[in-house]
Amino acid sequence: MKMTYSRSKGFTLAEVLIVALIVGLLSSVAYPSYVNNVRKANRSEAISELQRLMSAQERYFLSNKEYADDLQKLGLSGSTVSIDDYDIEANGCASPNDNVRLCVELRAAASTESQKKDGDIVMNTIGRSELVKAGTNTLIKQL
Secondary structure (H helix, E strand, O other): OOOOOOOOOOOOHHHHHHHHHHHHHHHHHHHHHHHHHHHHHHHHHHHHHHHHHHHHHHHHHHHHOOOOOOHHHHOOOOOEEEEOOEEEEEEEOOOOOOOOOOOEEEEEEEOOHHHHOOOEEEEEOOOOEEEEOOOOOOEEEEO
């Protein structure tokens, strides 16, 4: 009598382990890229909001002959505007342009640890538009 063996339909342990290894390798390469793209998207959103606020500053200047050093003067509910990963505040510029009649600076400070790795965004009314190291004025790049 001859015995026949039926082969089960499924995957072997080796095949499953190989697939798990490939998925692990792909995700270890893809995840950091994904996180970096999320940071860039958040930065773009903050830049857009800063540009909107800078336009409001220019309108305020036309009416009052000075810039608003507090965002409440622009009709906002608080002195800080919070968006997903940034807190935006208005301050006077550094010397020698430290007169609010001449210059105001908007700073989008990163509020999450992930976004702090990207840095803060600084814009002012005399042309400064920079990405700086979070919590400092150390230039990372011009925007």
